[in-house]
């Protein structure tokens with residue numbers, strides 16, 4: 001299995017530190033709002049990486065944090081006149097709902113930054129003792145130049161960085177020894193949440209949070225550290241500096257980064273008005289479609305979100321789910337495997353092999369999905385109404401296995417009950433009588449989405465399942 005490592009800029013054979021086990025840390029969201037579809041990309045991508053590693057027999061310890069103390073959380077709390085913890089608790093709960101709807105499995109552990117402050121104080125103290133950090137008026141800074149390998153992940157040169165910083169004056173940071181130094185601990189401002197530390201009443205910097213949570217739940221050395229590509233610099237570069245300076249060991253063997261999700265070929269941003277939350281999308285699509293759409297591209301390629309691409313993901317997913325349903329039904333056919341069918345099972349295996357080859361090549365889900373479509377095409381032509389249940393069952397098993405690795409659910413939504421359909425039709429008739437055509441059309445649309453087609457006839461409205 002090969003993994004592209006940002007650290008070495010090459011695809012490398014995946015060899016974990018401990019045989020059969022993978023320790024993996026994925027930087028999670030800052031919880032001050034509903035998550036947006038950009039945040040959903042690393043969640044879906046790395047959940048799929050985890051599923052594939054498990055399929056390959058590894059026991060995966062998967063840790064993903066919530067950053068629950070941050071300027072944006074405090075700002076939102078002040079706007080609403082509530083405690084910062086109320087904002088973070090609310091949006092962690094909402095994030096977990098979105099994750100479940102996207103079939104992203106909960107991590108082995110979801111640590112919260114605010115519950116790990118003692119560990120952060122310990123690591124900062126240790127960095128000060130080792131000469132890698134210093135305090136000035138209650139703020140603690142990391143002494144970047146003391147960490148000789150600084151820049152190794154982002155492939156940046158310290159002197160270039162230095163010249164970039166020369167004209168930059170960030171208020172309150174004039175007391176730094178060097179413009180490259182970054183904050184490990186900062187004193188509170190009026191009205192901000194704070195914790196007591198040897199340096200000031202204050203709170204940790206963002207980077208130290210992940211170094212500490214990763215160390216506590218996975219140990220000094222881990223196999224995979226992941227997140228979106230915007231985190232390479234400075235977040236992950238700084239995490240490496242802190243962790244390696246403190247622990248004296250290589251922090252993570254592999255660094256994986258997903259490319260960005262854009263909307264209509266533009267960067268997603270609130271000011272451009274092209275900004276969707278996962279919740280917005282859930283009003284128009286089953287979030288399974290969003291998951292399938294995200295996996296239709298390789299995780300290191302930029303991905304463009306558009307209605308056309310979502311429609312095409314919806315159709316593709318439908319094709320797979322329909323084939324899966326048909327195979328399950330045919331699996332209850334009588335009969336044993338015939339000789340011809342035995343040959344066909346081998347053919348079906350070749351699509352599973354193509355899927356594995358694609359995933360072994362740096363988790364190429366785009367090619368893996370092509371292999372799934374090949375298997376679906378094969379199933380639709382070779383598994384017939386007259387096939388043996390054994391054969392249909394074998395093909396069904398393979399398709400289910402591949403869908404499970406991608407986190408795609410093959411069960412259809414429950415069919416609507418007849419009486420619920422009839423109640424909606426009656427409501428539509430009443431709406432039409434009241435000349436509320438918008439409501440009447442909405443009901444027709446709603447029914448259509450659930451696969452119910454209405455026909456207005458002279459005898460009244462008749463309906464059928466599509």
Ligand code: AMP
Pocket residue numbers: 027028029030031037038039040041042227228229230231258259260261262268
């Ligand atoms: P944040 O809450 O901004 O720290 O982001 C949480 C995660 O979402 C990080 O791994 C980011 O890199 C990732 N992320 C944010 N925006 C996007 C985007 N538009 N496309 C892909 N990943 C993103």
Ligand code: ZN
Pocket residue numbers: 026027028210235
């Ligand atoms: Zn992080």
